[in-house]
Amino acid sequence: MxxxxxxxxxxxxxxxxxxxxxxxxxxxxxxxxxxxxxxxxxxxxxxxxxxxxxxxxxxxxxxxxxxxxxKDLLKEDRSPYIFFGQNNLEEITTEEAQRLKEELEMYRLYQTKQKK
Incomplete structure (x- = not known):
């Protein structure tokens, strides 16, 4: 497997x-x-x-x-997508994808600090 x-x-x-x-x-x-x-x-x-x-x-x-x-997949030349569940896949702009990535990093940092 x-x-x-x-x-x-x-x-x-x-x-x-x-x-x-x-x-x-x-x-x-x-x-x-x-x-x-x-x-x-x-x-x-x-x-x-x-x-x-x-x-x-x-x-x-x-x-x-x-x-x-x-990080390698993000380098590929293709439009970013976001999945909202129930087969709801939406194309987003590169700028939106970057903003979501930054927000996710901040959220994860916050979560890590909350666990300590």
Whole structure:
């Protein structure tokens, strides 16, 4: 299963133990071990947290996409889109995408400070 290999590879590339990665995304070391050994499959929320943590797409984690890093995908020459759920995909301008990215970074920083 591709998910297990990609999780393990990203964890090792980032110099993390299974415990450290588990703490970072809110699961146990046992869960990370299970994902890497193909004994468990991460649920959708966990996949999203993994993708956010490693700054990759969920599609990359599940093997639907070769390109890994969001920053590389953003460099591609294509219009940015935002997903609002229920199949509501809306094209946005590059400026709007940049503003959303900045707002998201500020939100994540705020969330990190709130957890301390």
């Amino acid at each position: 591709l998910i297990s290999k990609r999780i393990k590879k990203l964890r090792i590339q980032n110099g993390l133990t299974q415990s450290q990665l588990g703490d970072a995304i809110g699961v146990t070391k046992v869960s990370i071990s299970g994902y890497e050994s193909k004994k468990r499959i991460p649920d959708v929320n966990t996949l999203i947290r993994l993708a956010d943590y490693f700054e990759v797409s969920v599609d990359f984690l599940i093997g639907r996409e070769g390109g890994a890093y969001i």
